[in-house]
Amino acid sequence: MAPKEVLDELKTILVTRLKFDPRRAAEMSLETPLPKDVAGSAGLDSLDFIELSLAVEERFGIPMDDSQDLTEHFASLDTLCRYICARAGGA
Secondary structure (H helix, E strand, O other): OOHHHHHHHHHHHHHHOOOOOHHHHHHOOOOOEOEOOOOOOOOEOHHHHHHHHHHHHHHHOOOOOOOOOOHHHHOEHHHHHHHHHHHHHOO
16 A cells, blocks of 8 residues: 555544544645644544554554554654555565
8 A cells, every 4th residue: 555545544534533624634744743732733642542543453454562652653644654554565
């Protein structure tokens, strides 16, 4: 799956699972940070990250190991896209 396709899927997840406004999601780019309290971010809190990780598991078939620190992979849409592409490509 190409990074652009992954980004589009992540935006769909943000709208359908996290109830983001579709216009807001459409304006997000790879550079958009995910955590709240970061300028220009998507504003995700800890519960949003749990929901997002569950959605990634379901959509891409990538298990999210609770024992691993996945913070770096959820820093931005870019880091999450790269993580998904790497894991999906290696599966």
